[in-house]
Amino acid sequence: MSHRTTDELPQGKQVKRFGLIWRIAHLSFALSVMLLILTGMAVFYADTTWAPVIMQAFGGPKTAGIVHRTSAAIMLSIFFMHLIGVATNIARNWKTFRWFGPDSLVPNWQDFRDVYGMFRWFLGKGPRPVFDRWTYWEKFDYWAVFWGMAIIGSTGMMLAFPNVTASLFPGWVLNVATIVHGEEAFLAAVFLFTVHFFNNHFRPDKLPPPDVVMFTGSVAIEEFKREHPAQYARMVRGGSLKKHLVDNPPRAFTLGSKILGLTLIAIGLMLLVLVVTGFISASTK
């Protein structure tokens, strides 16, 4: 009856999930990606009525282009710093690091079993799977950024430096880069503002939004236990739970995080509306 012991929850404590650097990285990612989407989609959907308004607000495509490139630079540099961070971290723990272990973001067989289990649960054919530290959708979000960075980032660089591109490749590469850049950006935008928002903020268990764990860094212990029961059990068994417990964040900090979260969600949903109207008007032309 090991899970009996787990019910003695320490009061007024939260479980730490994201360190400060990760949270700053996430916030800058969120802000820069929104700026990228806004300035990019205004060009991608130039035919819409809203696009010229956005362009004028930015003072023209030239300034919007600078904003776009600056945001891209911020995003890429965070991404590369993160790569370095992860690499050193792994190098330091090279001997003990378990690539496919529960603390690794590398997909493993358990993830596929979890997907299967989730669908069984959806259909009422089985229990809800219990998750360890990283769920498969969190892993997907993480690797989607890698993919997006690689695809959108590289094509974006090609388009930003056409002279270099055209000295190395034939011209059709620029044609292809334009298509890939736009479509992949569409994918990223719609994915973030539907699937990512739903998984983390709009599921019945998460209502009302926002979930602020990415801003405060820690999560109420009850919720942690509900969302990551396997990790919780692992911590209790290994006696490392205490090490991860932190005090409830100050009220003002939580409130600020909620306001920030709601603002970002609202902007995201507005961007979603713009992109969807753009998509509809482009496909009905």
Added chain:
Amino acid sequence: MPEIKKLTGRAIQLAAFVSAIFLVNSLAALPASARPLSAAQTLDNERCLSCHATDQAELKTTSAGPLRGINRDKFGSSVHGEMRCIACHQDITDAATPHLKGAGKKADCIACHQELWETAKQEKLTAEKARLGVVVNNIETYKNSFHARPNKEDKTHVNATCDDCHDTHSFNVPPQGTSRRTEWHLTIPNVCGEKCHSDELEEYSTSVHGKQVLGEHNSKGAVCIDCHTTHGIANTSRDTFKISITENCGGCHAENLKSYRSTYHGQVNKLGYGYTAKCYDCHGSHPGDPASKVHPNNRLKTCQKCHKEATQGFVTFSPHANTHDFEHYPQVWIVSRFMWALLAWVFAFFWLHTGLWWYREARDRKAHKNHPERRKKIP
């Protein structure tokens, strides 16, 4: 009774006034030549035409150029054929050489037609006189155009008046859709080119469009106004022109406009900014061989007009690539299919995942099943 008195008083006053004017007028006229005439009834069209018709000898003028004669038939069949000369030429009050100009207004399409339209509106005849509305519309458009602005060299004149393009005396643009309209349409390059834009006309006549119109009499080819618009002609260095010109080419070259609009050049243009490449930056506007600027041998130079450092690959870039023409743009075709498939799969999977999740979690919550204890045993 007092009314009659008043009226007779008025009549006497009027008679005295008229005779005074008559006297002054005839006195003033006397030294020039013996002409007893004065009243409007003798200034009929026939009288004016006896000197001004094309079938008469050329008139001697004190001003610089010769006077344009008036073709009787053309005037008769023009939209103003029923009007009297002096209805428009209110400043002409005699039939002498040279005319002693009165204080009346000079002929002016704009003022007269704006008044006509106001009257039509008051009389609620706008439907019957819809053509007069067209005239006023064109006036309004014209007023903001390049032609309505003062000429750079001679500030007292505008660049072009209605009369410069439409000989007022024969003005008769045939109704839309008639073969006469088509005939008239084919003469437009000459209207623009003969008096004012002879260099452009010359270039134009060697262009694809000019050859179609002037050579083959193909009314589907572009004449000046198809690209420049008619009454709203804008200065070509202005953004208004740079933005509308692509739409104007696109009126005939729809496919090319569509593919252009899917490139950065076209998107920025659509947003209302004129600095990216427009059709004519690559294809030229009037010049002879349309292929010359986009011919593979010259293309890099054309790109380098804007992209100073452009490298060899620019030549094989397709500014009109589209996603449905496999034959011409195979790479674009393949990549776009791949992207669409990727999008379709990702969204199909995750939206299904999301929808089902919502459904199940909501049901479980209702049944209070989401408490950890109720779940499967924790490993």
